[in-house]
Amino acid sequence: MIGIFLEIKDGKVKKHSLELITFALKNYNSEIFTFALGEDVEKEEVFKHGADYFYLVSPTEKVESEEGIINSLFEFLKEKDLKVLIFPASNTGRIIAAGVSALLNLPLIQDIIEVKEENGEKIFKRPILAGKAYVWEKINSEKYSISLRSNIVNPVENPKNGKFEKIVVKGKDSLKVLEIKEKEEEEIDVSEAEIIVSGGRGVGGPEGFEPLRELAKLIKAAVGASRAAVDAGWIDHSHQVGQTGKTVSPNLYIACGISGALQHLAGMRTSKVIVAINKDPNAPIFQIADYGIVGDLFQIVPALTEEIKKLRT
Amino acid sequence: MKILVLAKRVPDTGVPIKIKPDGSGVDLSSIPFVMNPYDEYALEAALRVKEKKENVEVILLSLGNEEYKETLRHGLAMGADRAKLIKYEKPNELDIFQISNLIIEEIKKENPDAIFCGKKAVDDERNYLHIYIATKIQKPFIYGAVNFEVNNSSFKVTKETEKGLFIFEVPFNSFIIFDKCQFEPRYPSLRGIMMAKSKKIDEIIVSNLTDKKIETLRFESPPPRKTGKIINLPFPDNVKELIRLLKEESKVL
Ligand SMILES: Cc1cc2nc3c(=O)[nH]c(=O)nc-3n(C[C@H](O)[C@H](O)[C@H](O)COP(=O)(O)OP(=O)(O)OC[C@H]3O[C@@H](n4cnc5c(N)ncnc54)[C@H](O)[C@@H]3O)c2cc1C
Ligand SMILES: Nc1ncnc2c1ncn2[C@@H]1O[C@H](COP(=O)(O)O)[C@@H](O)[C@H]1O
Numbered sequence: 001m002i003g004i005f006l007e008i009k010d011g012k013v014k015k016h017s018l019e020l021i022t023f024a025l026k027n028y029n030s031e032i033f034t035f036a037l038g039e040d041v042e043k044e045e046v047f048k049h050g051a052d053y054f055y056l057v058s059p060t061e062k063v064e065s066e067e068g069i070i071n072s073l074f075e076f077l078k079e080k081d082l083k084v085l086i087f088p089a090s091n092t093g094r095i096i097a098a099g100v101s102a103l104l105n106l107p108l109i110q111d112i113i114e115v116k117e118e119n120g121e122k123i124f125k126r127p128i129l130a131g132k133a134y135v136w137e138k139i140n141s142e143k144y145s146i147s148l149r150s151n152i153v154n155p156v157e158n159p160k161n162g163k164f165e166k167i168v169v170k171g172k173d174s175l176k177v178l179e180i181k182e183k184e185e186e187e188i189d190v191s192e193a194e195i196i197v198s199g200g201r202g203v204g205g206p207e208g209f210e211p212l213r214e215l216a217k218l219i220k221a222a223v224g225a226s227r228a229a230v231d232a233g234w235i236d237h238s239h240q241v242g243q244t245g246k247t248v249s250p251n252l253y254i255a256c257g258i259s260g261a262l263q264h265l266a267g268m269r270t271s272k273v274i275v276a277i278n279k280d281p282n283a284p285i286f287q288i289a290d291y292g293i294v295g296d297l298f299q300i301v302p303a304l305t306e307e308i309k310k311l312r313t
Numbered sequence: 314m315k316i317l318v319l320a321k322r323v324p325d326t327g328v329p330i331k332i333k334p335d336g337s338g339v340d341l342s343s344i345p346f347v348m349n350p351y352d353e354y355a356l357e358a359a360l361r362v363k364e365k366k367e368n369v370e371v372i373l374l375s376l377g378n379e380e381y382k383e384t385l386r387h388g389l390a391m392g393a394d395r396a397k398l399i400k401y402e403k404p405n406e407l408d409i410f411q412i413s414n415l416i417i418e419e420i421k422k423e424n425p426d427a428i429f430c431g432k433k434a435v436d437d438e439r440n441y442l443h444i445y446i447a448t449k450i451q452k453p454f455i456y457g458a459v460n461f462e463v464n465n466s467s468f469k470v471t472k473e474t475e476k477g478l479f480i481f482e483v484p485f486n487s488f489i490i491f492d493k494c495q496f497e498p499r500y501p502s503l504r505g506i507m508m509a510k511s512k513k514i515d516e517i518i519v520s521n522l523t524d525k526k527i528e529t530l531r532f533e534s535p536p537p538r539k540t541g542k543i544i545n546l547p548f549p550d551n552v553k554e555l556i557r558l559l560k561e562e563s564k565v566l
Contacts, residue, residue: 009475065481067454092475095456098441102448107409107526110440123530128438130326133339136530144526174453175481178469182477189475195565219566237459237493238473243326243435244350244493252565262327269535273563275555281543290541291558293551303552308566311556 002028003082006036007093013045016088018155021049023148024086027115037069043164050158059171068173070099075169089147101145108145109137113152130243130266151249188222190239195252198224198241202257202297206234211301212256218305226258242267256297260285314369314485316359317423319430321349322377322384326435336531348384351431354491357498358461359429360392365463370394376415377404382514389509390501396514405437408527413445428488447488454488455481460495
């Protein structure tokens, strides 16, 4: 059986997690055993995509820390006989993958972007060196774990009459939270967005992000940023894309006033479509952009917003 | 208090690289090497503890070859007290079990209170050695510190989550894994560089290795993105054309 860890947000299974079910059905000829952590969940989606089992692991005490989650999942998994464990290679998913695999003594490959058969064995591809190279690896073990990057497979429906069960395990957080600074508004997280409108030093200041935010709001995009903009204090680090920020692969990435340094590309080069808006025709970002406009972002971005609005009314 | 900082030597990621034509590896011959940037944040945090409290010893631990000594000297010049190098010619060829076993062995010998390191090595990007180690030696861990302070009896660690910034109270006896921080690592001072010359780098010889569970087969370059087009029309036709392309050609809008 193949085990799949599903991430839940606001009672719903995330799209990235559903992708894992499709991935598993495509690559493993086996029953699909899914599990998640939480109290309540909409389970229909999970069976619609082809899970045979879905276990909701509910700790006796609320666990928030990754360490707490890992220990609770281990309590649940230690007696199970799963051949392969698949995790979403999201920020949290990777940490959970690492901890659970360590406790189960499983080898793990993180952030897989492709798998294929070679000489009757599976081999896995993942990016290294900030996306500038790929490495193929194989695992010499019957049992193992992998984590899969988002947007590698499209979730496909494959309805099954699966079995759901809620399992109570003991749970405990070890770290004490002293303070929480919640995000001001319900923003879309760059690591989950299908479209990202991203700003760099070219936006010139904190207020320079306003036209980007307006466009983002209209097309349901997240707002991203280069490190230059983050380091200048114009926008919070949670928006940063790149080697020291988030790795994203949305369907559309619109880079405004971003030069295209290697460390920035590291975080977004796998985006399906890249648009660059920059007033310097020699900016390296144009070399990886699908479409480019040479011009002032303060003219182009508001015009984009207006034109799209017009088309929609 | 004893703080152990894990530090890796990595190629500078700002420089373009080439894959060897036969796919057997990455050609790093003319690339400058640096201390893994995330490990530098970890070291900076440890040095801040040393400045704030008495009797703090900061020890660097690396697994690597002779060249790692340069990286360790850099860390000693920043202010670490001493360093340990587990000598292995090709550290990037070790798999997770091999490397974690060797590092755990050394951790057990040193028996530090806290262990600090960066969230990932920017070359291999395995991104989980620390959690493997922390889980196996049963130290409480926190991943992704973006800010850090030391109090009388604990650390205060800020971490980014989906819901915003969380500040945790973290006991001294923990494993802290650093992201890019809100502070910058210091540059070694001239005095620091001088003093580093007389600081000790202990070498440890690797005697036995477990079998490899994860094997590297080959490397390849990412496919080049197909050359895009610059929309060379006057404003506002360029904007209209862009929207048309996004809708009709690539269907992402
Ligand atoms: C270890 C390390 C890690 C790093 N990690 C990251 C990372 O995670 N993410 C990241 O982004 N960077 C990272 N960097 C930094 C990276 O090297 C670059 O410095 C950074 O990406 C530059 O940001 P930028 O493109 O916004 O700024 P710049 O390079 O200054 O580019 C600004 C661009 O805006 C254009 N422009 C200016 N005004 C306008 C206007 N009105 N309209 C249109 N265009 C305009 C300019 O032509 C220019 O091309 C890292 C660096 C190091 C050393
Ligand atoms: N050879 C090494 N020597 C010392 N520390 C290492 C080594 N490899 C990895 N690390 C540490 O483990 C962290 C995670 O590395 P990785 O799992 O390889 O991405 C790095 O940030 C380093 O702190």
